[in-house]
Amino acid sequence: MSSRSFVLVTGLFLGFTAHASAPEAVPRFEPTPCPSTVASDEAIDCGLLVVPENRQKADSRLIKLPAMRLRSRAQKPAPDPMLFMPGGPGVSAVSNVRSGKRNPLLDERDFLVLEPRGGKLAQPALECPGINSLKGEIAAGRLRGQKAQEALTKEAGRCRAKWVSEGVDLDGYTTAATADDIDALRQVLGYKTLNLQGLSYGTRLMLTVARRHPGTVRSIILDSVLPPEVNFDEVSATNFQRVLNVVFDGCALDRECGAAHPELRKRFAQLVAAADRKPLPLVLNPSKTEGKPVVVRGAEVVRAIDAALHDPRRIPLVPRIISRAAAGDYSELTPLVEDSLGPSTMTWGLRLSVWCSEELPFEDAQRIASQRAPALGLGGVDQGTASVETCRAWNVARAPAEENTPVTSDVPTLVFAGEFDPDTPPDWGRQLLESMPHALYVEMRGQSHGASFNRCGGEVTLAFLRAPEAPLPLDCVTKLRGADFGQSAAPASP
Known part of the structure; x- marks a missing residue:
């Protein structure tokens, strides 16, 4: 970690004192160096979220979850950050986050990531x-x-x-528990509401946050949906x-x-x-x-x-x-x-x-x-x-x-699906429209798992975040040609 990053993390402590609890309080946030070397010229704060291992037990021990906040480049950032969670379960959320230079969301708001409980960099890491x-x-x-x-x-x-x-109390490592961790992070960082973005299993997690903490969610963006009610295996x-x-x-x-x-x-x-x-x-x-x-x-x-x-x-x-x-x-x-x-x-x-x-x-x-x-x-x-x-x-x-039941929510939700997704078929995303009246469904032709992680998906995402209730600009989506199987008729490159 560079000296510049250390200055930023040190500043994190000062910035959070207004919201932080006493050292023995739970949940709490403990500023730390970043888990990996981050860009020295960017405002990236790192720390550990301290929460009970099993909230259902009064005497549960505490666990620590790495969290990162990439601060917005805007002079006056939107008050509600984006929190992203990847797929899995079992994929690290923070291990590969080192820079936000190519993240267009930072032009308007902060961006948060939280290691799931039990994840690769969590304490403990299962x-x-x-x-x-x-x-x-x-x-x-x-x-x-x-x-x-x-x-x-x-x-x-x-x-x-x-x-x-x-x-280790293995019963404490559930989607519901991680959903509560996300809300705990929101509390200790002093945000009133969050925008949630999830990929694959991360969509199930974000839907669970909306179910358990509906008043704290401004909008949801789901890509390659794994709803709670489907039986994947x-x-x-x-x-x-x-x-x-x-x-x-x-x-x-x-x-x-x-x-x-x-x-x-x-x-x-x-x-x-x-x-x-x-x-x-x-x-x-x-x-x-x-x-x-x-x-x-x-x-x-x-x-x-x-x-x-x-x-x-x-x-x-x-x-x-x-x-x-x-x-x-x-x-x-x-x-x-x-x-x-x-x-x-x-x-x-x-x-x-x-x-x-x-x-x-x-x-x-x-x-x-x-x-x-x-x-x-x-x-x-x-x-x-x-x-x-x-x-x-x-x-x-x-x-x-x-x-194992559908999530019912009035939160504005943007649902992306890939035409060729072999893991989470488009129908799983489309079925959310039945229980989420403010959901918008966008199928990306020619795309697969992670359908929105491209320029067109980014444009639609940014527009949705600015005005979740407004009609979406879908020009780039309608222009997607899809897979050109004529390419298979051409000889393979040597």
Whole structure:
């Protein structure tokens, strides 16, 4: 951390004295150096939010959550900042925040991020390195099927025992608890209201804030919506199939793509089936494999295509990638397989605490198992988050039934969805219109998960924040052409 950053953080203490509580009070904010080196010429404040680990228990110990405030560049900033939370659960909110120079929101208001309780930089950070490693083994095809499920379950039990032995109350790590942390941060920083922005699982978190603290939310921006009421693991592979079908149909309708890659759906099925019969002979970069063997079966092919479907630049090329691989040319498939390798970066203790409390208890075990069935033609790939057995080993309290019901809110809400999102389909965002009368739905053609993180999405977001109740300027949205599958008819670059 630079000396300039230290001056800014020192100033943070002086700036918050009007709102700070006594040192022993909870919640409270403790100014600290930033968790990573931040830009020396920007006003970035850092500190720790101190809150109870479990608010349902009077004698609960305290935990500390890193928070960052990037101060607005405006001479007179809007009084209500934006608070952003990423996906997951299990993704760090603060670890990669180092500068706000390219953040247009700072031209008008402050921008806040808060590490979720149990996250990578929180105290405690509920890491399960054994699970991260096992996920790497699964990604490389060295561990699969029932053996993979058993290994993950065993490692979950081992990780749980470690944290419990250290005094951690795993029942305290829920979406509702993090939603209350967000409101606690608002209080200690002295803001009356917040604008909330969430991506993927972060949308569920922001909806929970609106449910629990409705009077403190000015507006909500949701991208790639995961509503509380959906049962993700019951349709995890089905969501992927939906996007594959959009690609197959889009290619067939494009004259050039359809001519170059006829019967694409059949070719994909043949590719996955061939890989399951005999692993594909890909020549992988040793630096990507760490010198270990990689077994590319059907599941690994599916994961590679899934990676391509998350990248709007690659989506138009998916027909060519599939068609060439089905013909024995793996030159475009290989880098996608390589990009899918390596251990998981999720904080799995947090991920399991949330998922096993408020998702798995409301899901049907048979429907979850059906998503891994070879009959789907996806190589038995597991797109789900955690199995019933793993959650049984993690053993946290079941969330109240309300956590699996739609959020009803009058707060102005902007909902973004990506046409090719393989994780959270557009229908999940569209269904919010039924319980949120002031919600506006915007589907971005050609985009995937994280549909608004581009120039057009930024323009719409800024306009919405200035006047949440006004009509949206959607010129750039209507001009989006979508995926040009004709690109797949062109030869691949050498």
